[in-house]
Amino acid sequence: MHVRRDAENSATPTPTTPAASAAPTPKPTVAPPILDVHSVVATGRLVGSDSISGDVDVRVTGKGTFELRLIDFRSENAGEVELRVSPHVVPPGSECTTSIMTMSYGNLPAGMLQSFPLPKDFTHGDPSFLDTVIISHFDPVASQNGCYVPILSSAILTWTLPDMRPGLIVADTGKTGGATGDVTLMGTDPLAYTVARNDLAVEVAARFGITVTDLFYLNPIRTTHIRYPLLQTGEVLNLSKAHR
Template sequence: MRPTAILGSAGRDLMPRLTTSVLGSIALVLGLVACSPPTTETPPVDTAVNTDASAPPDRAADAVIPDGVIGTAELTSPSGDNTVSGTVVVTAEGGGFEVALKNFHSDVPGGVQLFFSPWSETTTCLADMHSFSFGNLSTDADQPGLSMGPMDFSGGDPSYYLTAVITANPSGTNDPDGCVLTPWAVGTITWDVPDTRPGLLAVDTGARFGAGGATATTDGAPSSYRAVAGDTLNDIADRFGITVDDLGFLNPLTSRQLQAGDELNLRVALRGGASVPPPSS
């Protein structure tokens, strides 16, 4: 089943602050990193592989999320007045991910929308950026069959989305927090999914042509990589002992070609909103 709405499309024509999240794994498989020439001279790059670095560990085969319910969220109104209520249920089925709203009720005037956000409930304006929109919803009925797309969506694992959010269609009134979309109800998504990429660990084997940028580390392990002019995704992946598809999995919110200075996340624990600034910052 095709998605009922493009990711983030509900707000794209409303205000420029809303940005669109797309299938990161597809966006990254664009080949060359589109980098404009740097304004300062690029330092020489050591083209030799660092033979002193540890070799990437052997990887177990990637796992596929089995059919069935994989995530739920109970919607509650931040004001506590039960203006909006219901249960969000995410199911893996038939090679794709489906979302349903059960026991759904809304007293919000006008239409409402369901978003998935990669940030926690306490994030200000958490529906304004990098959110998956399911479009307009009926306000007093169950909503079955809302599609997130095929199973290869974000590398087959949508669990980097942390929060379900109900927003009202923008009415032109000012949000008290300055948000484009006001959250009327939120719920933390509880996921029950296997480790779909067991053993995925980036190991820096040294700079080379096509991957000459700097690496940040945490506890001695690579955590992010900063792109430089001339980089290619194949060379970056090869430098860290992973695949280009792994890069897409680790960076599901990447929605454009990389530019010099952009960063790629290299840790599974920082996948999604943990590696991207929230909209309120």
């Protein structure tokens, strides 16, 4: 089940600089679970407006591919409304989100069932980092006041998707020439990594015993394309599947 990123409910992590240790024993490849096509792996219900109703779910469409579905959608709002999906929890009843990490699907007609693909290059084959489905509309007055995504209704997704990377284990082996940044620990487990000057993605990944693909799987809302894995000095990379 998807674990929420609620900082207030967790212990305060502390940045550390671990001493170099021996490289971990290479881990055997663990195949991801096989999901039945058309199985539902997340559900939610639109709330926050008497003039909008409907349910949402996420369904498997193939190997590593999914779709977001809007079911029994009804809207009495004048003008056009838009569907967005966000990797952040937007509390029910919120009137606005300033998050720019949204993926818009454009204006919506009313309809019994509407489907929207979740691209594999966006989800890395695991869309469980997505937390909220939002029905929004354009409001020029709100936009002038800094609210670029006025919310009419929203649905928090409840996930039942299994661990799609069961073999992904992160362990710090110490600084190297291209991975000299500091690590934040949660207990003894690496939680986050702060990119240092001249760090290279391939060496940062190797420092933690994972691949570059794994590194960006853990950081799905980064905008840098996997084929051009550029890191920015001071950027904080997530290293925890639970906080993905």
